[in-house]
Amino acid sequence: SQQGEEDPQALSIQEGENATMNCSYKTSINNLQWYRQNSGRGLVHLILIRSNEREKHSGRLRVTLDTSKKSSSLLITASRAADTASYFCATEKGTQGAQKLVFGQGTRLTINP
Amino acid sequence: DTEVTQTPKHLVMGMTNKKSLKCEQHMGHRAMYWYKQKAKKPPELMFVYSYEKLSINESVPSRFSPECPNSSLLNLHLHALQPEDSALYLCASSQVPGWRKAFFGQGTRLTVV
Numbered sequence: 001s002q003q004g005e006e007d008p009q010a011l012s013i014q015e016g017e018n019a020t021m022n023c024s025y026k027t028s029i030n031n032l033q034w035y036r037q038n039s040g041r042g043l044v045h046l047i048l049i050r051s052n053e054r055e056k057h058s059g060r061l062r063v064t065l066d067t068s069k070k071s072s073s074l075l076i077t078a079s080r081a082a083d084t085a086s087y088f089c090a091t092e093k094g095t096q097g098a099q100k101l102v103f104g105q106g107t108r109l110t111i112n113p
Numbered sequence: 114d115t116e117v118t119q120t121p122k123h124l125v126m127g128m129t130n131k132k133s134l135k136c137e138q139h140m141g142h143r144a145m146y147w148y149k150q151k152a153k154k155p156p157e158l159m160f161v162y163s164y165e166k167l168s169i170n171e172s173v174p175s176r177f178s179p180e181c182p183n184s185s186l187l188n189l190h191l192h193a194l195q196p197e198d199s200a201l202y203l204c205a206s207s208q209v210p211g212w213r214k215a216f217f218g219q220g221t222r223l224t225v226v
Contacts, residue, residue, distance in 0.1 A: 033214070042117070042203060042217035043156065088155055098168050101146075101205075101215055103155035 005104055006089060012110040019076045021107040023089030024069075030092055032065055032072050035103070037086045046074075046087075079111045115140060119204050119218035127226055128194060134221045136187040136204030142216070143209040145187040147179060150201045150220070162187060163209055194225045 006023050013019055025032070031050045035043040049056045049065045049072065056063045062075040076083055089104045117138045126132050136145065144163050148156035161169035162181040170179075176198075178190040187204055204218040 031213075035215075035217075040201065040220070040222065042219045043205075043215075044217070045214045048214060094169070098161070098163075100158050100161055100169055100171075102158070106155050108153075 006087070006107045008107060009105065010108045010110070012112060013079060015079060015081055015111050015113050017079055019079050019083070019109055019111075021074045021087050021109070023072045023074070023104050025072075025089075025091050025104075026070065027093070029067075032063075033090045033101070034061075034063060034072075034074050035088045035090060037088065037106075039085070043088065076109075079109075081111050081113050083109060084111045085109060115216060117204055117206055117216050117218035119202075119221050121221060122219065123222045123224075125224045125226060126191065126194065128196070130194075131190070131192045133191065134189040134202055134204075134223075136189075136218055137185055138206045138216065139185055140206065140216065141184075141208075142206035143184060144207045145181060146205045146207075146215070147187070147189050148203040148205065150203060156203055160189075191223075194223075196225050199223055199225045 029051055031048050033048045034046040036046055037043045047058045047063050049063050060077045065072045086106045086108050088106045090101050092099050093102050094100050120135045146161050147159040149159050150156040158171050159173045160179045165181045176193050180188040201220045201222055203220045205215045207215045
């Protein structure tokens, strides 16, 4: 089973609008990461937020983390057609030396021109 | 060089065939991974290699056989696959220990006929 659960599963907005995606997880984490995947291609790392951080920015991306609610959100501001992709949150699981990255179910984002 | 290169990009094989997927990185990463991804689903971890040793096998059927000849190369040997094994196979790498940022290849689209 996946550690993270994203919502919404699919999101369609107009170019220029902001897009917000949420991720919930079940167990304690060291950090949470967000990845983007264009259709049928590899994943690209977007941003990592540590468990002691509450908010992080990178360009048009803003990520928040609420460890008390075990949730994170990814905000993409001023969306562009090129932002159309699937977005996954991911958390580490396992012990030192045997860790793995587990992905949530993902949000499919469509930006309409 | 921040790329993970996977070959081939597409592969069609019969259920009695033997084939191999290849993955290469030159970033000095000492952890490499195989993921399987079905359509509209998140990537699912198959194997983890840490310092060229297999550290995680997620109960993958023996018809999938991983191999890490050296720190830059990762292979996945395929034999007697089933049609349900058709999927996108993703290779990734990261620095060790733990996951801080994973780099993914573009994947091999495998079709078993």
